[in-house]
Amino acid sequence: MTDTKKTTRQVNVTSKTSVSVLFAGDSGDGMQLTGTQFANTVAVRGSELNTFPNFPSEIRAPAGTIAGVSGFQLQFSSKPVYTPGARFDVMVAMNSAALKANLKDLHRGGIIIAGTEGFDEKNLKLAGYPEGANPLEDGTLDNYIVFPVPVLQFTREALKESGLSSKDVDRCKNMFVLGLLYWLYTLPLEGTIETLQTKFQKNIQLAEANIKAMKAGYFFGDETELFANLGRFDIAPQKQHGTYRRVTGNEACAIALTAASKKAGLNLFLGSYPITPATEILQTLAKKKKYGVKTFQAEDEIAGIVSSIGAAYGGALAATNTSGPGLALKTEALGLAVILEVPLVIINVQRGGPSTGLPTKPEQSDLLMAMYGRHGEAPMPVIAARSPVDCFYTTYEAARIAVEHMTPVICLSDGYLALSSEPWEVESPDNLADITPRFQPARKPEDAPYLPYKRDDRLVRSWAIPGTKGLEHRIGGLEKQNETGNVSHDPENHELMTKLRAEKIARIADTIPLQSIDNGPQKGDLLVLGWGSSYGAIKTAVEQALEEGYSVAHAHLRYIHPFPKNLGTILGNYKKVLIPEMNSGQLIHLIRDAFLIAPVGYSKVQGVPFNEMEILAKITDLIKEI
Amino acid sequence: MTDNDTTIIASPVLTAKDFASDQEAKWCPGCGDHAILQQLKNVMPELGVTPENVVFVSGIGCSSRLPYYMATYGVHGIHGRALPMATGLKVSRPELSVWVATGDGDALSIGGNHFIHTLRRNPDLNVILFNNEIYGLTKGQYSPTSKIGLRTITSPSGVIDQPFNTAALTIGSGGSFFARAFDRDGKYLRSILKRAALHKGTSLVEIYQNCPIFNNSAFEAFATLDTKADNTIYLEQGKPLVFGKEKNKGIRLDGFTPVVVDLDKEGLSTSDLWIHNEADINKASILARFADVHDKSEEVVPRPFGIFYAEERVTYEDALTAQIRDAQKNGVASLEELLKGESSYVIK
Numbered sequence: 001m002t003d004t005k006k007t008t009r010q011v012n013v014t015s016k017t018s019v020s021v022l023f024a025g026d027s028g029d030g031m032q033l034t035g036t037q038f039a040n041t042v043a044v045r046g047s048e049l050n051t052f053p054n055f056p057s058e059i060r061a062p063a064g065t066i067a068g069v070s071g072f073q074l075q076f077s078s079k080p081v082y083t084p085g086a087r088f089d090v091m092v093a094m095n096s097a098a099l100k101a102n103l104k105d106l107h108r109g110g111i112i113i114a115g116t117e118g119f120d121e122k123n124l125k126l127a128g129y130p131e132g133a134n135p136l137e138d139g140t141l142d143n144y145i146v147f148p149v150p151v152l153q154f155t156r157e158a159l160k161e162s163g164l165s166s167k168d169v170d171r172c173k174n175m176f177v178l179g180l181l182y183w184l185y186t187l188p189l190e191g192t193i194e195t196l197q198t199k200f201q202k203n204i205q206l207a208e209a210n211i212k213a214m215k216a217g218y219f220f221g222d223e224t225e226l227f228a229n230l231g232r233f234d235i236a237p238q239k240q241h242g243t244y245r246r247v248t249g250n251e252a253c254a255i256a257l258t259a260a261s262k263k264a265g266l267n268l269f270l271g272s273y274p275i276t277p278a279t280e281i282l283q284t285l286a287k288k289k290k291y292g293v294k295t296f297q298a299e300d301e302i303a304g305i306v307s308s309i310g311a312a313y314g315g316a317l318a319a320t321n322t323s324g325p326g327l328a329l330k331t332e333a334l335g336l337a338v339i340l341e342v343p344l345v346i347i348n349v350q351r352g353g354p355s356t357g358l359p360t361k362p363e364q365s366d367l368l369m370a371m372y373g374r375h376g377e378a379p380m381p382v383i384a385a386r387s388p389v390d391c392f393y394t395t396y397e398a399a400r401i402a403v404e405h406m407t408p409v410i411c412l413s414d415g416y417l418a419l420s421s422e423p424w425e426v427e428s429p430d431n432l433a434d435i436t437p438r439f440q441p442a443r444k445p446e447d448a449p450y451l452p453y454k455r456d457d458r459l460v461r462s463w464a465i466p467g468t469k470g471l472e473h474r475i476g477g478l479e480k481q482n483e484t485g486n487v488s489h490d491p492e493n494h495e496l497m498t499k500l501r502a503e504k505i506a507r508i509a510d511t512i513p514l515q516s517i518d519n520g521p522q523k524g525d526l527l528v529l530g531w532g533s534s535y536g537a538i539k540t541a542v543e544q545a546l547e548e549g550y551s552v553a554h555a556h557l558r559y560i561h562p563f564p565k566n567l568g569t570i571l572g573n574y575k576k577v578l579i580p581e582m583n584s585g586q587l588i589h590l591i592r593d594a595f596l597i598a599p600v601g602y603s604k605v606q607g608v609p610f611n612e613m614e615i616l617a618k619i620t621d622l623i624k625e626i
Numbered sequence: 627m628t629d630n631d632t633t634i635i636a637s638p639v640l641t642a643k644d645f646a647s648d649q650e651a652k653w654c655p656g657c658g659d660h661a662i663l664q665q666l667k668n669v670m671p672e673l674g675v676t677p678e679n680v681v682f683v684s685g686i687g688c689s690s691r692l693p694y695y696m697a698t699y700g701v702h703g704i705h706g707r708a709l710p711m712a713t714g715l716k717v718s719r720p721e722l723s724v725w726v727a728t729g730d731g732d733a734l735s736i737g738g739n740h741f742i743h744t745l746r747r748n749p750d751l752n753v754i755l756f757n758n759e760i761y762g763l764t765k766g767q768y769s770p771t772s773k774i775g776l777r778t779i780t781s782p783s784g785v786i787d788q789p790f791n792t793a794a795l796t797i798g799s800g801g802s803f804f805a806r807a808f809d810r811d812g813k814y815l816r817s818i819l820k821r822a823a824l825h826k827g828t829s830l831v832e833i834y835q836n837c838p839i840f841n842n843s844a845f846e847a848f849a850t851l852d853t854k855a856d857n858t859i860y861l862e863q864g865k866p867l868v869f870g871k872e873k874n875k876g877i878r879l880d881g882f883t884p885v886v887v888d889l890d891k892e893g894l895s896t897s898d899l900w901i902h903n904e905a906d907i908n909k910a911s912i913l914a915r916f917a918d919v920h921d922k923s924e925e926v927v928p929r930p931f932g933i934f935y936a937e938e939r940v941t942y943e944d945a946l947t948a949q950i951r952d953a954q955k956n957g958v959a960s961l962e963e964l965l966k967g968e969s970s971y972v973i974k
Contacts, residue, residue: 046973237973245970255964262961269718271710289953291964294717294946299743303710306703310683310714313701314722318714336704426970429961466699466715466722469678474647474694476702477686486649487694 011222012231013186018048018077019235020085021181024102025094025118026063027055027070030174034092035072037178037192043246043423044191046237047076050536052084052420052609055360064118064126069101078238082387082536084420086611090184092177094118094151097127099135108143111230113180115151115173147226151176158216162209172213179217184227186234189214243426249417250277252391252424253347254284257319258291259392260399264435266317268293271307273300273326276359277415278349281321301329305346309333312342315439315465317399319345323415324353324366331374334408336477338378338501341453341461343402343409343437347395350414352607361607362415364532365583370410371561371590377498379505381405382561384412386535389424391417394558400435405508406460412560414582416533416609438462443470452485458511459504506562515564520546520553525623527574529599531557531587534580534610541615550623560590568595575626578602580615642667645677647697658809658835659688659756663695665812666725666754669819670698673723680723683712685732688763689756689835692727706737709744709753713942716749720943723823726753730771731761734790738770746800748827749942754819755830757792758837759844766840778840792832793914793934797907802827802937804910806930809835810849814860814931821933827941848929861913861932866899869928876900877927884912886927902932910935 023035032053039051051074061068075085090111093099095118106112117123119136135141136148155173162169175196182189193211200207221227247255261268272282272295286295294316298304305320312318322330327348337344350366352358366373370382381401385394391413398411440462443450452473453461464471473485481488482496519542520527530538535556542554555570557563571577571591577599579588585601592598602618604610645667653659670680680698684690686705693700703711708726716724733741733755744751760778761767767780771792775784796804803825807815815833822829834845847857855871867877874889876899887894903909913934916927 044971044973239973241973243966243970243972245967247967255967258964259961262964267718269714271714288964289950290956290959292950292954292958294950296714296717298710299739302707303713303740303743306707306710307714307717309703310701310711310716311718313711314681314715314719316718318718332704333707340701426967427965429965466681466719467679469676472677472697472699474649474682474696474700474702476684476693476700477704478702 011227013234014231015234015236017079017235018075018081019090019185019233020073020075020088021090021092022071022073022088022102022105023092023177024069024071024098025092025115025174026097027060027068028063029070029094030171031070031072031094034174034178035074037195038181039074039076039246039421040195041182041187041191042076042235042237043244045187046239047235048079048081048239048423049074049076049246050081050084050420050422052416062126064095064097064123066097066101066127069098071098071102076235078236082539083609083612086537086613092181094174094177095127096123096129096135100127100129106144110144112141112144112146113177114146114148115177116148117150117152119148145230149180149220149226154216154220155213158213159209162205162212164205164209168206169209172210175210175213176217176220179214180221182214183218183221184232186232189218239423244423245426246421247388247392247424248280248419248421249385249388249391249413250280250349250419251284252388253321253395253411253413254281254288256392256395257285257317257345257399258288258293259432260396260435261293261317262291263429263432264317264399264403264437266315266403266437269308269311269316269318270295271298271304271311271318271320272296273298273304273322275301275323275326277351277418278321278323278326278347280418281347281349301326302333305330305333305337305344308344309337309340309342312337312344313340313465315463317345317403318343319347319399321347321349323349323351324369325356327366327369328373334380335374335376335378337408338374338380339477339479340475341406343406343463345395345398345402345409345411347398347411347413349418350412358607360415362417362533362609363582363605363607364414364534365586365605366412367531367560367583367586368589370412377502379502379561380407381409381505381508381559382412383409383558384532384560385417386532386556386558388417388420388422390535392424392427396432397558400433401508403435403437404460404511405458405504406438406463407505412532414533440464440468440471442468445470451483453480454483455500455504458507459500509562509565512559512562512564514566515555515557515570517570518554518556519543521551522553523573524551524553525574525626526550526552526576526578526619527571528552528554528578528580528615528619529557529571529587529591530554530580531560534582537610537612537615538580540612541619544612544616545619548620550619552619552623557587560587563594571595571597571599576600576622578618578622580604580610580618582610640671640676642671645670645697647695649694651695652691653688654839656838657688658758658833658837659692661809661812662754662756662815662833662835663692665816665819666692666696669816669823672820673823675723679721680725681715682725682727683708683715684727685737686763687729687732687761689727689729689754690732706732706735707740708732709737709740709751712751713744713747713749716751717943717946720750720947724751726751728753728755730755730757730759730769734770734792734795742795742799745796745828745830747942748800748802748939750826750828752822752829753831755792755832756835757832758835758841759789760837760841762837762840772841776841791914791917792830793917794911796830797911797914797935801830801935802939803829803933804832804914804935805829805933806832806834808845808848808931809833818932821936825936827937827939857926857928859928859930861902861904861930861934863902863904863933866896866901868896868899879912882912884916884927904933904936907935907937
């Protein structure tokens with residue numbers, strides 16, 4: 001690009017391994033778009049990347065207030081990164097509320113780029129600063145490197161001849177900031193220019209204005225003396241050559257269901273009801289009609305799962321997605337799926353509870369509900385995803401288990417994974433496990449009667465779908481006689497069926513991989529046992545602790561019910577076991593119950609993910625006690 | 627209504643017996659459900675369907691045991707949820723003939739939400755609503771169709787809830803087909819079931835069904851020989867609304883108000899009467915209100931039986947299939963394309 005060669009003076013460029021950036025502003029400031037564009041640019045360049053958006057549950061909270069702050073955090077790096085960063089190195093604060101809400105998570109000595117117009121008297125008041133106080137002027141930011149930039153003024157100057165309305169001009173200010181950050185991190189503008197041209201192809205004027213504002217930001221960096229001491233930074237891209245895409249956890253779940261249906265040769269049916277933060281799964285699948293995907297936006301959560309059970313009965317790969325309150329509503333139907341023994345994938349994207357709780361914030365507090373939240377004894381497999389990309393593999397595995405073991409499977413994600421994104425090397429269809437439905441073939445009149453609840457050696461019954469001649473049979477929620485499936489109230493039979501249903505799930509342990517140690521020694525002082533989205537924080541903390549010479553290992557569970565067969569042995573190989581969870585201690589219950597050991601729990605129930613520093617501190621404390 | 631439903635395959639050799647399962651019906655002796663079951667078995671061969679292509683879906687309640695007694699596929703689900711289960715099945719397998727057996731408690735109380743939403747979506751389901759105006763399986767509590775004043779174990783001083791009017795609810799919810807039949811009138815019931823099966827869309831058939839144990843004789847006025855003729859009117863497409871033992875009474879529309887007239891006394895001919903048109907939603911709405919008129923006015927307006935309303939409208943599954951076909955007009959997308967996505971990038 002010729003324009004950026006306009007540089008007139010030499011500015012020092014410093015190499016860094018990784019940087020964590022927060023774009024924060026008012027909900028209306030376009031910070032999600034800015035963050036996403038920045039993430040795309042570094043991803044396409046080949047950086048390692050992890051992103052996390054953080055926005056209020058209100059669509060438009062009062063402008064200028066803390067409640068209205070919307071943030072997009074990302075970490076990009078020359079080496080693999082598993083979190084958006086425990087603290088950020090750079091914060092863009094478009095207004096005083098954004099600064100106030102996020103300052104505690106900025107590294108001491110970190111960089112603040114402040115849009116000065118967001119620090120006027122009105123904004124300071126809305127953010128709750130005392131009268132007369134202005135953090136940009138009163139010394140409260142002395143421990144940071146602050147760059148006050150009149151973003152709005154410069155954007156207006158740059159676009160004064162654009163012919164756009166003043167409202168449209170002002171809306172381009174996020175692109176000015178983006179351009180400035182591109183300059184600061186020596187990043188190219190082309191990708192965003194192309195995106196803007198496509199996005200606004202019906203309004204070229206708007207596309208040109210956004211591009212112009214972005215370039216103005218870039219040139220501002222170039223021309224101002226403001227950054228003379230700081231200089232610019234370069235985070236060298238290190239990614240192996242290959243084809244990549246960036247996915248969020250929710251997108252990955254949707255792709256996995258579609259992929260599993262293709263691989264299994266089944267039609268995909270999703271019965272769903274919109275709920276934060278799970279809705280993108282429905283939205284993504286609604287756009288997958290060219291793959292034959294059928295989505296059904298039901299009248300409520302119950303109809304969502306029950307329609308899926310109907311589709312599963314008919315031979316589809318059926319799924320439903322929800323979050324905690326929705327899972328609660330689905331529990332009666334889960335029991336039906338258990339007794340019918342039909343395949344069904346339930347994706348539960350956990351959020352803070354109870355009740356409406358913290359709809360936009362993550363928590364791992366539905367684990368025990370996933371395990372036990374049904375009337376009667378209704379066991380079903382529970383598996384959990386650890387990262388946005390892993391949402392693909394875990395959901396795919398949920399579909400495989402459901403179809404091959406004729407059971408509902410709960411696949412746990414959470415609000416953190418749902419919205420976070422990371423690059424994913426495009427997967428080859430050949431690498432995906434086969435999924436083989438066990439359809440019962442048609443029966444001739446002279447053949448033996450069809451027994452719907454006859455089981456194979458894994459205790460799995462066959463899938464006899466309507467339309468198959470000779471297999472007409474009636475099943476339902478009433479207890480059924482072993483093998484025939486006829487209604488039975490016989491006491492011994494009920495006990496037998498209860499045991500068979502439990503044993504069928506237990507035997508899935510024979511078909512899943514053994515638990516592996518993610519990092520660290522096979523025996524040692526401390527094992528950090530995690531599940532779900534805390535993977536990145538634990539991984540990073542354990543890496544750090546190992547570098548510091550501690551005897552610590554990390555194992556991360558995908559299979560929670562049933563547990564991998566070697567889990568007990570692994571737990572016995574360490575002096576202590578630490579279980580960090582974003583709840584008051586749920587996996588720890590299951591571990592104690594299954595293995596009669598006393599792990600150390602570490603709870604965080606703040607609607608905010610663990611960060612690596614917290615876990616590292618806990619690791620070192622515990623090892624010092626040994 | 628279309629008579630060329632693609633799910634129907636000619637199979638002239640089948641009889642009612644071919645649709646009877648080996649399970650003995652466990653309803654009380656004298657229960658209206660036995661008669662309804664018999665007519666369902668009778669009508670199946672007339673539809674030309676084969677047992678493997680028929681599915682009966684039900685919720686919970688006496689009526690919901692029905693699938694066990696049909697030699698077709700059957701799923702007995704959970705209380706109130708038969709309609710979404712049937713919808714999921716029909717949407718994923720449009721070629722099947724899907725039936726729903728439900729009751730006034732199952733469909734209109736716990737399943738009320740599913741009832742209204744299913745009707746507006748119009749999947750091609752045949753819904754048989756057994757209305758006995760009582761909860762039978764839980765032993766005699768009042769239901770959402772119980773009449774005001776009915777004394778039951780949970781309404782010892784009499785019901786104070788306004789009952790649902792199934793016909794008005796169906797039409798108000800955007801249902802495309804509503805008919806009413808009666809358990810005791812087998813031949814007529816069978817003809818209605820046949821029309822319901824042939825209707826493409828959600829066919830709602832309300833069957834007045836006697837519960838001899840907990841709400842005996844709830845529909846007696848429409849059943850006994852001396853009162854039946856004056857209390858009932860059988861709707862026939864294109865025919866005037868005539869009733870009475872002597873067929874000398876009729877219904878005339880005075881504005882939007884139905885008026886009972888005596889043809890002989892008032893010197894009217896049948897051509898002066900309301901001519902039934904099942905395609906007319908406004909007339910269907912007035913017919914639906916006949917039950918309320920019956921309860922409130924001095925004058926007895928007869929209770930209509932037959933097909934109130936039948937509208938040809940695209941079914942949910944056909945509309946969805948059309949969207950999928952449209953999305954696939956350049957071919958079905960591959961797994962490879964799915965995994966690659968639309969915004970992949972290459973690192974060299």
